[in-house]
Amino acid sequence: MLxxxxxxxxxRRSPHKLALVCDGQRLxxxxxxxxxxxxxxxxxxxxxxxxxxxAIWLPNSVExxxxxxxxxxxxxxxxxxxxxxxxxKLAYVLNNCQARCxxxxxxxxxxxxxxxxxxxxxxxxxLCGEDAxxxxxxxxxxxxxxxxxxxxxxRPTVRCIDLDLACLIYTxxxxxxxxxxxxxxxxxxxxxxxxxxxxxxxxxxxxINVLPLAFDYGLYQLLMTMTFGGTLVLxxxxxxxxxxxxxxxxxxxxxxxxxxxxxxxxLQMDLGRFDxxxxxxxxxTAAALPVEHIQRLRDAFPWARLYSMYGLTECKRTLYLPPxxxxxxxGSVGIPIPGTxxxxxxxxxxxxxxxxxxxxxxxxSHVMQGYWQDAQATAQRYRPGRYPAERLLYTGDLFRAxxxxxxxxxxxxxxxxxxxxxxxxxxxxxxxxxxxxxVVEAAVIGVPDPLLGQSIKAFLVCAPDxxxxxxxxxxxxxxxxxxxxxxxxxxxxxxxxxxxxxxxQKRTLE
Amino acid sequence: xxxxxxLETQIRSYILENFLYTSDVSKLRNDDSFLEEGxxxxxxxLELLMFVEETFGVQVDDEEVIPENFDSVDRLMRYxxxxxxxxxxxxxx
Numbered sequence: 001m002l003x004x005x006x007x008x009x010x011x012r013r014s015p016h017k018l019a020l021v022c023d024g025q026r027l028x029x030x031x032x033x034x035x036x037x038x039x040x041x042x043x044x045x046x047x048x049x050x051x052x053x054x055a056i057w058l059p060n061s062v063e064x065x066x067x068x069x070x071x072x073x074x075x076x077x078x079x080x081x082x083x084x085x086x087x088x089k090l091a092y093v094l095n096n097c098q099a100r101c102x103x104x105x106x107x108x109x110x111x112x113x114x115x116x117x118x119x120x121x122x123x124x125x126x127l128c129g130e131d132a133x134x135x136x137x138x139x140x141x142x143x144x145x146x147x148x149x150x151x152x153x154x155r156p157t158v159r160c161i162d163l164d165l166a167c168l169i170y171t172x173x174x175x176x177x178x179x180x181x182x183x184x185x186x187x188x189x190x191x192x193x194x195x196x197x198x199x200x201x202x203x204x205x206x207x208i209n210v211l212p213l214a215f216d217y218g219l220y221q222l223l224m225t226m227t228f229g230g231t232l233v234l235x236x237x238x239x240x241x242x243x244x245x246x247x248x249x250x251x252x253x254x255x256x257x258x259x260x261x262x263x264x265x266x267l268q269m270d271l272g273r274f275d276x277x278x279x280x281x282x283x284x285t286a287a288a289l290p291v292e293h294i295q296r297l298r299d300a301f302p303w304a305r306l307y308s309m310y311g312l313t314e315c316k317r318t319l320y321l322p323p324x325x326x327x328x329x330x331g332s333v334g335i336p337i338p339g340t341x342x343x344x345x346x347x348x349x350x351x352x353x354x355x356x357x358x359x360x361x362x363x364x365s366h367v368m369q370g371y372w373q374d375a376q377a378t379a380q381r382y383r384p385g386r387y388p389a390e391r392l393l394y395t396g397d398l399f400r401a402x403x404x405x406x407x408x409x410x411x412x413x414x415x416x417x418x419x420x421x422x423x424x425x426x427x428x429x430x431x432x433x434x435x436x437x438x439v440v441e442a443a444v445i446g447v448p449d450p451l452l453g454q455s456i457k458a459f460l461v462c463a464p465d466x467x468x469x470x471x472x473x474x475x476x477x478x479x480x481x482x483x484x485x486x487x488x489x490x491x492x493x494x495x496x497x498x499x500x501x502x503x504x505q506k507r508t509l510e
Numbered sequence: 511x512x513x514x515x516x517l518e519t520q521i522r523s524y525i526l527e528n529f530l531y532t533s534d535v536s537k538l539r540n541d542d543s544f545l546e547e548g549x550x551x552x553x554x555x556l557e558l559l560m561f562v563e564e565t566f567g568v569q570v571d572d573e574e575v576i577p578e579n580f581d582s583v584d585r586l587m588r589y590x591x592x593x594x595x596x597x598x599x600x601x602x603x
């Protein structure tokens with residue numbers, strides 16, 4: 001089935017059921033489905049062709065949800081971009097995927113106008129929000145409201161099959177440039193259904209999502225909930241934890257997906273002041289929860305099931321620990337998701353047994369198609385499998401297994417920093433630092449942080465006459481990096497430690 | 511300088527210095543939403559909370575850390591004035 005057909009099936013089954021709660025709005029399945037149909041007709045009328053990329057640079061919002069499903073219904077491939085992504089990186093991603101349309105907030109009109117000039121493939125900007133002008137004279141800008149108003153609510157004719165791309169999800173790689181993971185409708189549907197099966201989701205589930213839709217973990221909360229016909233409570237972020245807890249109480253939320261930073265913030269609060277008894281399960285992924293936090297979460301939510309999980313965008317989700325195993329193996333992230341298999345290999349390609357440390361290799365229908373227009377990076381991660389059309393995913397993460405096959409994360413093979421659940425490539429931050437006049441050398445590392453998991457620390461060598469302050473550096477970074485990729489500490493050095501071949505010895509930096 | 515004017519200056523210079531990395535006062539309007547404008551992120555709100563507690567000696571309850579009290583210079587000023595003075599603060603929706 002195609003990804004949007006699950007939404008359509010839920011809308012046929014229970015048209016009046018509440019599908020989405022967001023920003024004071026409450027949409028039923030029929031309202032959501034019809035809204036997406038209207039917008040899909042608008043995209044088609046604007047000339048969107050099968051497979052064209054539609055970029056969505058919006059915060060979590062009703063508009064973002066409509067844009068995702070409208071793109072799919074129109075036969076396009078959606079690309080959600082973090083709302084805090086700065087214009088230069090936005091232009092990079094849009095040029096990389098040759099986006100045809102861009103959804104953006106009306107308040108970002110100036111950035112959209114300049115992006116239309118910097119991205120030749122881009123022909124249409126769709127502005128969302130109350131202040132959006134209806135349309136401009138050369139038809140390169142239109143408001144979402146105008147698009148919805150002029151289109152019929154019927155479903156457009158389906159033009160793609162499940163081997164077509166549903167989305168590109170951009171993720172940081174060690175090279176520093178973000179890469180778009182190509183996900184077909186079949187990949188997304190398989191992964192979503194496998195996760196639904198082990199979480200035992202039912203239509204009565206009400207899931208709250210505080211994670212960005214640009215992050216696959218956040219995006220799949222939407223896709224999964226529409227698939228099993230539940231209700232999604234979509235929050236802008238977790239910036240105001242008390243407001244989120246209140247929402248859990250008011251909406252009787254049953255599912256809370258979080259990352260370690262979310263749980264660390266929750267555990268600092270007096271949870272007894274909220275009625276959180278509706279929660280049936282909590283999930284964690286993106287980085288491991290400290291075992292102490294697992295115990296404290298279980299004490300705080302004894303009635304809820306806690307799932308420790310592991311995954312990467314390249315195959316969405318890989319492993320989950322059945323909650324009943326948590327007492328016996330609190331440090332494990334479990335077993336392969338249903339319908340898939342994994343094993344550990346050493347550098348020579350030999351499969352390893354219990355206790356041995358090796359790279360995790362993944363096999364299953366959730367293994368995505370590779371990186372958009374990057375054959376070299378694709379060949380490194382995705383290698384031939386047993387049958388001609390099959391590929392295996394080499395995760396780049398080192399694990400060990402116990403006697404019963406439960407897996408334990410050991411380390412990453414590359415230097416990617418995991419902060420607040422997001423991946424940040426040191427090279428990307430270093431490249432931004434090098435663009436600041438006066439910076440001679442830059443090295444970026446992740447250091448342990450109780451709240452963020454890892455925080456970003458930058459070491460700089462500046463030209464003698466540069467006279468750069470910490471504030472100058474941070475201001476420059478804030479103009480080019482997403483908020484999660486911002487360095488927390490800037491250290492000035494006369495020189496950086498080097499190997500004999502002249503490479504910066506990051507291990508000795510701290 | 512009145513209490514309110516002093517408070518405004520303190521909040522504004524803290525936000526400008528620590529989140530916008532500038533002394534250019536034109537970069538921040540008092541009604542700019544910290545989150546909508548990307549001035550603060552979720553960990554930024556935590557830092558702001560610590561600043562408020564330490565600088566103004568205010569005890570902030572978890573339930574009070576909501577956009578109505580924290581999401582702009584104006585809102586924060588109103589909240590702090592209420593906490594240190596007369597009326598009851600906004601206690602959530």
